[in-house]
Amino acid sequence: MAEFYVHTELGRLAVRAIGDGPPVVLWHSMFVDSHSWDRLIPELAGRSLFLIDGPSAGRSDRMRTPADISACARAAVTVVEEICRRTGVDRVDWVGNAWGGHVGLELAARRTDLLSTLVAISAPTFPIDDAIRRQINTLLPIYRLIGPRGPVRSAVVTALFTDATRAHDPSAVAIAESSLRLSGRAMVPAIVTAILRRTDLEWAARQLTCPVLFVTTDDRGEWTAEQARPVAECMADARVVEISGARLIPALEQPTATGAAIRRFWAEVGVGTWVRLPHGSSQP
Template sequence: MTHATHLTDAERTAVALTSPNGLEVRADVVRTGTGPRVVFLHGLVGLNEHWEEVVARIRDKAECITLELPLLELRGDDCSLWSVVEMTQQFLDRHVDGPSVLVGNSFGGHVALRIAHRRPDLVRALVLAGSSGLIERTMVRGAPVRPSKEWLEEKIGELFYDKSVMNPGDVERAYKLLNERGGARAMVKLSKTARRDNMTDDLADIACPTLLIWGKQDVVTPPSAGQGFTELMPDARIVWLENCGHAPMLESPIPFAEAMRSFLDELETRER
């Protein structure tokens, strides 16, 4: 299955961010829709286009902003969870007007959680799908320095309950990125920095409304992780998606969007 593109009329720009080491990092941004701001953050091998099926279904009631950082091109001290948190905060400060709903998948969910903890003024609410930060089964242990397409196809396939959802183009892109000098090393390093940052003791401090959207068949951040977030965060609830793995915005975009629409309505009602 290829991911449909519904956002032909969206505004697409590149923004320059500054890494903690002072290097310029170019990020791709897509904006569409009107209403309260919702910012989407991808995982380690994610793309802006991975959110398109969800964005197409909620942009009538939200300004949807997808941020794509070149994570696997980060090097040295800039290649860490904390560096990505800092650059994402920078983007929100400079390019997003006021607090927003942060939506994060996997590593992107972890980034969203850290921002909510450090800079609650930037975050109206959270939507987390397969977020790291509590329990995560590494996908990169034993990763070869130059992974083969077969290895990548197997690993990316593990993200899905229904393997037919996997886009062959994503495997090709990951193969290219991870075989460029330092790409595989960057993925391993980013994954390690995320696993070392266990948020158990900090989640009680994140008071914003939080919606968890979790695949029942997620083998990377299993259901126990979603349940853990629900129990440890003061204002969190969870929507379980059956027959769905680690990337529910790709595998179950319709129920994902429906859950988000309900959540946005709830936020509006609560804030009246």
């Protein structure tokens, strides 16, 4: 594994490089960092994985003031261009979860030359609704005061994971809690950036020319397969798959099913290399 930093308008972003093969760039969800992909890494063998820590997450620089998804997309352009330079390719495959999915949507719309495919996981194309906005605005002052502890920690873990995961998969919860502790109060500007300032991205979805996979889950009411399919039907080349037994981060809760869905998508559109599914494996 190698790690490097890319200077962007949002500060230095840390990137972990793992594996060999055609490059895949991954940007995680809010409240976690690039280690939220660790369980997915074995499922994507045969690819070079470049795992970004978003601003204020992991080993990346802390944000001093909030930005927006457009600024994150511009930072992503800088990172992707550096990865292309390092690997000698002209485009990459993008996998983004929630925050990373929204960044990928705008990136793909504004720079059609940089992405071969886009996987957007748990990434609604519409802004947050009023109920979630009220909840976030209620928690932010507490977050600023005490950091990701107590009621803040409880609310975040509940938002990220199903009841079953919280009860029976402590290592998944530990990955999220480790990221929360590392980021501390510095996560607040990122929350404003990625959640409160999340805008309608259906315009971006409609402009995409690369193949797209929307990954939804069966335990997130904000973005269901039923909501994603009408958006996909209006796009040039998009499809939807639902992962069972997951809420916001299926790569943590259901890595095998998530990896299978991504590999199958890549196989369908004929890009990169991937590991053939074992005989008898269930298809998403």
